[in-house]
Amino acid sequence: MLDYIVVGLGLSGIAISRRLEERNKNFIVFEDNSQKSSLVAGGLFNPVILKRFTLVWNANEQMKIAIPFYKEMETQLQAKIVYPIEIYRKFFSAEEQNNWFEAADKPLLSEYLDTNLVKDINPNIPSEFSFGRVRQTGVIDTDILIKEYRNYLKNEDKIQFERFDYAALQINEDSVSYNGISAKQIIFCEGFGMQHNPFFNYLPLRGNKGEYITIYAEALQLKEAVKSSVFIIPLGNDLYKVGATYNNQDKDPQPGEAARQELVKKITQLITCKFEVVDQSAGIRPASKDRKPMLGRHPKYKNLYCCNGFGSRGVLISPMVSKQLIEFIENEVQLPPEIDLQRFSKKHYTD
Ligand SMILES: Cc1cc2nc3c(=O)[nH]c(=O)nc-3n(C[C@H](O)[C@H](O)[C@H](O)COP(=O)(O)OP(=O)(O)OC[C@H]3O[C@@H](n4cnc5c(N)ncnc54)[C@H](O)[C@@H]3O)c2cc1C
Incomplete structure (x- = not known):
C-alpha cells in the first residue's frame, strides 16, 4: 500500500510531493494538464503588495521557507x-512617494523598501516621480520547475x-483505493480544477x-x-512578460482579445x-x-485532504503551507485556524 495519492502537480502538488519525498513517503501523482495557473505564472516572489505598500x-515566514x-x-x-530580480515600483505622484516613505518606516517593511528613490x-x-526599489525579490521559473519535476517523477515512476x-475513488476505514491503487491518504491539489x-x-x-x-522589445x-x-x-533574449490581468467573471481557460488589448494599452x-x-x-488563479x-x-472522511486557495501568491505560499499540512497529517501538529479549511466547513459543508 502507498502512503499517499496526490492529485494535481501545479505549485501546490509539487510542494506537497517534495514534502513527502523529504519524509521518504511512497506516493503517486495524477496530472491531466487541465489547469495552467502555475505554468503561466509570472513566478514573482515579492513580499510587498505594491498597490498599497503593505506586507503580504x-x-x-513565507520568504524564509520558500527561497531555500x-x-x-x-x-x-x-x-x-531561482532568479533574483529587483522590482522597481513606478510612482505616479508625490503622495505615492510619501506613502512609500511612511511604509518604509514600519518595522516589518523596512527591510524590503529602499528609501533611496531612483530617478x-x-x-x-x-x-x-521616480521609482522605489523592493529588496529580496525575484522570479521562480515555474515553467522549468514544473517540466523538470514532472520528468523527474516520471523517471521515478511516480506520476500518471x-x-x-473522482467517481472511481473508494473510501475505506483507514485507506483509499483507486483503480487498483491503495493508499493511506489522498491529497487534492487541483487548483481551480477543485470545482469538479x-x-x-x-x-x-x-x-x-x-x-x-x-513582447519582443529589442x-x-x-x-x-x-x-x-x-x-x-x-x-532574456529581448523578451518580456507583461501582465497580468485580473478577471473574476471570465472562466474560459483560453487567452482572450480583450485582455490582449488591455495589456497592449498599458504597456x-x-x-x-x-x-x-x-x-x-x-x-485561472x-x-x-x-x-x-x-x-x-475533509470534515467527514479522515483520509481526504486538500491544499488549495493560493490566489495570486502560490510561489511564496506553497512551500510553507505544504510543510504545515504534512506536519498536521503525519504528526498531528494543528493547522493555524486562518488557513484550516474547517473555517468554512461549518457554514458550507452539508453531509
Ligand atoms: C497570469 C497569472 C500570473 C501569476 N503570477 C504569479 C506570480 O508572479 N507569483 C505568484 O506567486 N503567483 C502567481 N500566480 C498565481 C499562481 O499561479 C497560483 O497561486 C498557483 O499556480 C496555484 O497553484 P495550484 O497548484 O494550486 O493550482 P494549478 O496551478 O491550477 O495546478 C493544479 C494542477 O492540478 C491538475 N488537475 C486538476 N484537476 C485534475 C484532475 N481531476 N486530475 C488530474 N490532474 C488535475 C491541473 O492540470 C494542474 O496542473 C499567477 C497566476 C496567473 C494565472
Whole structure:
C-alpha cells in the first residue's frame, strides 16, 4: 500500500510531493494538464503588495521557507529555477512617494523598501516621480520547475498523466483505493480544477483569470522587473512578460482579445520604445473567499485532504503551507485556524 495519492502537480502538488519525498513517503501523482495557473505564472516572489505598500500576509515566514525550498529543488533537479530580480515600483505622484516613505518606516517593511528613490532606471521608461526599489525579490521559473519535476517523477515512476476520476475513488476505514491503487491518504491539489471535486467543491473557491502577453522589445534592454499599472518581467533574449490581468467573471481557460488589448494599452503607456506581441497565455488563479489558503482534512472522511486557495501568491505560499499540512497529517501538529479549511466547513459543508 502507498502512503499517499496526490492529485494535481501545479505549485501546490509539487510542494506537497517534495514534502513527502523529504519524509521518504511512497506516493503517486495524477496530472491531466487541465489547469495552467502555475505554468503561466509570472513566478514573482515579492513580499510587498505594491498597490498599497503593505506586507503580504505572513511574508517574512513565507520568504524564509520558500527561497531555500526552491534552491534545494534546483540542486535536486539540476536546473536553474531561482532568479533574483529587483522590482522597481513606478510612482505616479508625490503622495505615492510619501506613502512609500511612511511604509518604509514600519518595522516589518523596512527591510524590503529602499528609501533611496531612483530617478531613472531605463531611457525607455520615463517617470516624473521616480521609482522605489523592493529588496529580496525575484522570479521562480515555474515553467522549468514544473517540466523538470514532472520528468523527474516520471523517471521515478511516480506520476500518471491522466485525469483523476473522482467517481472511481473508494473510501475505506483507514485507506483509499483507486483503480487498483491503495493508499493511506489522498491529497487534492487541483487548483481551480477543485470545482469538479465532489468532496471539496463545497469550499468557497473563486476563480480569477489572469493573462500575460509576451513582447519582443529589442531597444528596451531592461534587466529589472518594473511595476506600474502592469508588471514587466524580463525573460532574456529581448523578451518580456507583461501582465497580468485580473478577471473574476471570465472562466474560459483560453487567452482572450480583450485582455490582449488591455495589456497592449498599458504597456504602450509605460514604455516609449517599439515592441511586438509574440505570445499570450492565460490561467485561472484558485482564490478563496477570504484570500487565505484553504487546506486540511475533509470534515467527514479522515483520509481526504486538500491544499488549495493560493490566489495570486502560490510561489511564496506553497512551500510553507505544504510543510504545515504534512506536519498536521503525519504528526498531528494543528493547522493555524486562518488557513484550516474547517473555517468554512461549518457554514458550507452539508453531509
Ligand atoms: C497570469 C497569472 C500570473 C501569476 N503570477 C504569479 C506570480 O508572479 N507569483 C505568484 O506567486 N503567483 C502567481 N500566480 C498565481 C499562481 O499561479 C497560483 O497561486 C498557483 O499556480 C496555484 O497553484 P495550484 O497548484 O494550486 O493550482 P494549478 O496551478 O491550477 O495546478 C493544479 C494542477 O492540478 C491538475 N488537475 C486538476 N484537476 C485534475 C484532475 N481531476 N486530475 C488530474 N490532474 C488535475 C491541473 O492540470 C494542474 O496542473 C499567477 C497566476 C496567473 C494565472
